[in-house]
Amino acid sequence: MTSSQKASLLSRFKTVKAMIVDIHREIMITLLNLVLQASIRTCIGCGRKRSKNELARFVLAGEKVVFDPAMRLPGRGVYICPAEECLLKGISAKALSRSFRRKIKPEIVSVLKSVMIK
């Protein structure tokens, strides 16, 4: 093998190596985004996206909507910023019915509202 053949082979090897590094980086970025997005939820009061930890979670337990401070109750959850403005908008029969995709009775909402908003 001549020295120019060696140099050409080495440069091709470097190109392939750089491509592998790029692919690896792309995969890592994609995985990281998936992990980050997994903990992002939308407040049903203001529509802003926030980390799940910064929001109050509510779940449907039978007919009732209950507050889930430990974030452990089973079922589909909805999220609301712990701010009065968002709670007022989010804890409404309309917003909750839309989010849970089923009719939420106004009387249940008024009980929840009285507990959550002082």
Ligand SMILES: [Zn+2]
């Ligand atoms: Zn909000």
